[in-house]
Amino acid sequence: MGSLWDVIIGGVYLAFSLNNILILILGTSIGILVGVLPGIGSVAGMALLLPITFGWPPSTALIMMAAIFFSSNFGGSITSIIINAPGDASNSATVMDGYPMTENGRGNEALGISATSVIVGGGIGVLLLVLAAPMMASFALRFGPAENTLLAVFALSIIAAMVVDSPVKGLISACIGLFLATVGSDMLSGNIRFSFGLSYLEDGIELIPIVVGTFAVSQVISLAESGEIIAKVGQMSGSLLKGMKTYFRHPAVIVRSLIIGVLVGALPAAGRVTASFMAYADTLRASNNPETFGKGNPRGVIAPETANNACAMGDLIPTLALGIPGSAGAAVFLGIMTMHGIVPGPRAFVDNGQVLYALLASLVLVTLVVFIFGITCSKFFARISLLPNEVVVPYILTFSLLGSFAVRNSFADVALTCFFGFLGYAMNRFGYNPVPMLLGVVLGGMAEKNFRRALIISGGEYDIFAASWISKTLLILTLVSILYPYAKVLLHKWTGRVPQ
Amino acid sequence: MVKLLMMEEKTHRRRHFALSGEQIFLLSILALFLFFLYEVASYPEEPRTFPLLVIAATIVLTGGKLLFECVGLFFRRRKTGDRNIQGDHEHLWRDKRRALRTWVAIGLSLLVGFMFGFLFFIPVFFIAYVLLLGRRKMLINVILLSLGSAFIVYLLFDRFLQIPIVRGVLVGW
Numbered sequence: 001m002g003s004l005w006d007v008i009i010g011g012v013y014l015a016f017s018l019n020n021i022l023i024l025i026l027g028t029s030i031g032i033l034v035g036v037l038p039g040i041g042s043v044a045g046m047a048l049l050l051p052i053t054f055g056w057p058p059s060t061a062l063i064m065m066a067a068i069f070f071s072s073n074f075g076g077s078i079t080s081i082i083i084n085a086p087g088d089a090s091n092s093a094t095v096m097d098g099y100p101m102t103e104n105g106r107g108n109e110a111l112g113i114s115a116t117s118v119i120v121g122g123g124i125g126v127l128l129l130v131l132a133a134p135m136m137a138s139f140a141l142r143f144g145p146a147e148n149t150l151l152a153v154f155a156l157s158i159i160a161a162m163v164v165d166s167p168v169k170g171l172i173s174a175c176i177g178l179f180l181a182t183v184g185s186d187m188l189s190g191n192i193r194f195s196f197g198l199s200y201l202e203d204g205i206e207l208i209p210i211v212v213g214t215f216a217v218s219q220v221i222s223l224a225e226s227g228e229i230i231a232k233v234g235q236m237s238g239s240l241l242k243g244m245k246t247y248f249r250h251p252a253v254i255v256r257s258l259i260i261g262v263l264v265g266a267l268p269a270a271g272r273v274t275a276s277f278m279a280y281a282d283t284l285r286a287s288n289n290p291e292t293f294g295k296g297n298p299r300g301v302i303a304p305e306t307a308n309n310a311c312a313m314g315d316l317i318p319t320l321a322l323g324i325p326g327s328a329g330a331a332v333f334l335g336i337m338t339m340h341g342i343v344p345g346p347r348a349f350v351d352n353g354q355v356l357y358a359l360l361a362s363l364v365l366v367t368l369v370v371f372i373f374g375i376t377c378s379k380f381f382a383r384i385s386l387l388p389n390e391v392v393v394p395y396i397l398t399f400s401l402l403g404s405f406a407v408r409n410s411f412a413d414v415a416l417t418c419f420f421g422f423l424g425y426a427m428n429r430f431g432y433n434p435v436p437m438l439l440g441v442v443l444g445g446m447a448e449k450n451f452r453r454a455l456i457i458s459g460g461e462y463d464i465f466a467a468s469w470i471s472k473t474l475l476i477l478t479l480v481s482i483l484y485p486y487a488k489v490l491l492h493k494w495t496g497r498v499p500q
Numbered sequence: 501m502v503k504l505l506m507m508e509e510k511t512h513r514r515r516h517f518a519l520s521g522e523q524i525f526l527l528s529i530l531a532l533f534l535f536f537l538y539e540v541a542s543y544p545e546e547p548r549t550f551p552l553l554v555i556a557a558t559i560v561l562t563g564g565k566l567l568f569e570c571v572g573l574f575f576r577r578r579k580t581g582d583r584n585i586q587g588d589h590e591h592l593w594r595d596k597r598r599a600l601r602t603w604v605a606i607g608l609s610l611l612v613g614f615m616f617g618f619l620f621f622i623p624v625f626f627i628a629y630v631l632l633l634g635r636r637k638m639l640i641n642v643i644l645l646s647l648g649s650a651f652i653v654y655l656l657f658d659r660f661l662q663i664p665i666v667r668g669v670l671v672g673w
Contacts, residue, residue: 168561168564168565169565171557171561172529172558172561172562172565175554175557175558175561176529176558178554179533179536179551179554179555179558182550182551182554186547188546188547189544189546189547191543191544191547193540193543193547193551194536194539194540194551196539221599221602221603221606224598224602224629224633225598225599225602388635388638389633390626390629390630390635390638390642391642391645393629394622394625394626394629394642394646395649397606397625398621398622398625398649398653401621402618402653402657405618405666406657409664409666410666411614411618411666414610414613414618415610418606418610422603425599426525427525429521430521430522430525431522432525447550448550451549451550452546452549452550455549
């Protein structure tokens, strides 16, 4: 037990080092900035900054990324409230009452509510993350090679089924990712696979060109395609302090939204959008005066924002403990962890406990920094979203390509980034979300290693993948996750109800 | 008149059998993975098993989806009599011209970057972007901004971080 406390204290000490605190503040500002710019969001933001963190100590890099991941949500709420344009899809529910509050001259109050929800929703979310993730991970230590293979397959199937409208499309995307993970030298036999005589491919495909290309470059192309950012800053009045007081006047809404946020976050691949809309719908349902919603009711901001922030932390529970990301952002975060040598999953808290506890401690700090930024600089950040497209698009693209180039000083990396940019763009256009592909790349190596180990143990018999009760449960869950979307449609057809 | 009707019928028939963007995407994936299947067959057994499973799964899923798409589209066109019905995600192409222009700007800038050095990529992309997609009255401002940015990138990477910016093939690596 003593050693566990040493690890925890070591992690907290690491998080509170001056260097990491400065990085955390920088990451928080960047996170709010990317959240504020409509169309960018946390996923593209992390992808953009990923090359810079290459070569940093893992704790510092993860703190930077966690700060971007969490604070972008607040950035998105600023634009939802002030300019009626959600920075991210997860802030869409906030628009419904946030902007009407600004129109009613209560913009600052809405921002005060949003900033307070960061510290309450995020803070309680972190506490649950600290308690739940190591517990879940210690259970997962019972997993052998066969169970680990099935866990990777389950993670892929559930993200494939949840993030796109058709599980088949998600599975195709995941298979492309798994294939990409097999390119290069085979980790067990040393054979070179799928290099086609190119020495560049013999070491495998680096994660940076994939992440930067599919998430930053393709996003920039979509932004360029959509035209100019047209928005108008609403008239700001009201008081931030009043917003903070208003927030605590609705404890029932806070508690219900917190529960929804954490539970939805802990479910693999359910995501923030679901959490915020569920909390909004729940508050609307429980209200005595539902007609005031959509016209600037503060509870319409409290509920989605609290759930959203709690969900962001809940997202990280299965990500850290099992290697199953809770959302697209968490999937990218998972990739970044792997790139820095931290393998998420059952052994993560055993092998890299100090780094992970540093990450958890820094998340508490992030909520505080976001709150301070929120009550001091919201208006300034909102103005950044009004930058013309002619400046935003070329800067982000240049920065993406420079970042992918700077890692190895290789023009081939730039070309590969552009290729993945095109692939990501095409996939998005045709409804093939690239998140399962990224997860396939991240989990591919682990899945193959465990798959082959399991076959060696069983002497080539495939029965091993259904031998233990954990394997059987995972197989059933995988099947359910793939079939559920189809079953849901059939059920709705049968009962005559239209699915929401 | 008969000629006109025949031409119209020909155009309709062409549209009837025209592939949607998604079908082209699926066909490309299918063709690539069939090639990978051919490639993986030559590998020794142990390093072959896992990629073979992944490739086979991709071929089955892609082929199935493609078949489903084609059959579905055929029946929808037949049922409604509207031969112009397209794939589910065709509407997502908000503005094909803008997308194409963005890729042209990127391609042109990368080519210049490859030929003359990565520093040239920055001003060329800024200018190409404004000329092809942006507001041209901002051109002077954007040129100044791009030159300034290229200079800052040079100072930051080449001088401060000691990461040499790649030179073009015409200038020498």
